Amino acid sequence: MRSVAVVGASLAGLSTVRALRAQGYDGSITVIGEERHHPYDRPPLSKGFLQGDLDVDALALGSPQEYADLGVRWLLGERAVRLEPAARTVTLAGGREVRADAVVIATGARPRTLAGTDRLAGVHTLRTLDDALALRADLRRGRPRVVVVGAGFIGAEVASTAHALGLDVTVVEAAEVPLERALGREMGLVCSALHADHGVRLLCGTGVAGLTGERRVTGVRLTDGRLLAADVVVVGVGVRPVTGWLAGSGITVDDGVVCDAGCATGVPGVVAVGDVARCPDPFTGRHDRVEHWTNATEQAGTAARTLLSGTSVPAPARPPYFWSDQYRVRIQLAGHVGPKDRPEVVEGDVASRSFVALYRRDGHEVAVLAVNRPKPFTRLRRTLTPLVPMVPLVP
Secondary structure (H helix, E strand, O other): OOEEEEEOOOHHHHHHHHHHHHOOOOOEEEEEEOOOOOOEOOHHHHOHHHHOOOOHHHHEOOOHHHHHHHOEEEEEOOOEEEEEOOOOEEEEOOOOEEEOOEEEEOOOEEEOOOOOOOOOEOEEOOOOHHHHHHHHHHHOOOOOEEEEEOOOHHHHHHHHHHHHOOOEEEEEEOOOOOOHHHHHHHHHHHHHHHHHHOOOEEEEOOOEEEEEOOOEOOEEEEOOOOEEEOOEEEEOOOEEEOOHHHOOOOOOEOOOEEOOOOOEOOOOOEEEOHHHEEEEEOOOOEEEEOOOHHHHHHHHHHHHHHHHHOOOOOOOOOOOEEEEEEOOEEEEEEEOOOOOOEEEEEEEEHHHOEEEEEEEEOOEEEEEEEEOOHHHHHHHHOOOOOOOOOOOOOO
16 A cells, blocks of 8 residues: 545544554555645634634644644645545546545535525534634624524534623524433433523524525524524534545445444445544444544544554444533533433532533443533543444445
């Protein structure tokens, strides 16, 4: 293997480049990125960067010196449109072809949008640095009334940041209980109560029927008939993996790129990492996409070993982990919460918004949730072990 093409100039893509070099690969590496930016850190986009506490340079994941040491050829502002594994080529939107002996798919995901809002000013999604720059500018246009559609973690973080800027904020959530799928009903209610704690309106159990306004948004019409005045609307209703460019490649795609435990696809010499990769998860017993920062970095080492050894070897099982900062409160979750798992508070108390809760299933600890308790969380996170057998899914 003398050449590798990494499609996606993301945390996952950069981490795979680092892992390849750390594991002794000295061939050529080309990184293809649809965005014009070198890899940057996404979590601050909804928090410190959006609020204005961080500048663009603070988001950089690497330095010019590191990139020189890594010996990477960067093709930024270039979108991959086709993969032909037999010819070992990645075709770019302008027609250019990049040849490589191996390919790393790290194209991530794109936000879902509301129909009919593409040309309406003041309506935003938040995924990229350019998205954050546009939203940050809009939040500083006078004192806009902000409506956030979706009370998931991204929506909650944006609402928290807008509130910290002194803006009028309303959060709309179609589900009866925000975050129920991630945290369960009881803790979903506890964590979503942070909005009310800080005077942010949270409207649950209603969806969005449409937006009002001609050139710029003026309001959000809900499915229950209410009309919310809005100068800025932020849509946080999930993402879709970027896989359309893989049509006809022979790569199995099903809500992401289907991989084995070593990040290998069904096509030799092609691996996938990060938000786009759907890999076996020993904590759920399913093939899942894990859209978290830590997963992107951990998968990179596994994918690099698979490419360099020619053998797909799974990494040690680690519980999925993520964190969210809202209203100066840090929420951390490790493991997987099933629909019947019930939490038990083992330290602190819910009323103070500072506690640790363990989720158990058949007497087995399957997840740990901490709110403003990082030290005990770190300790308990290490005690989680896989519970369920894998459901086979061939890439």
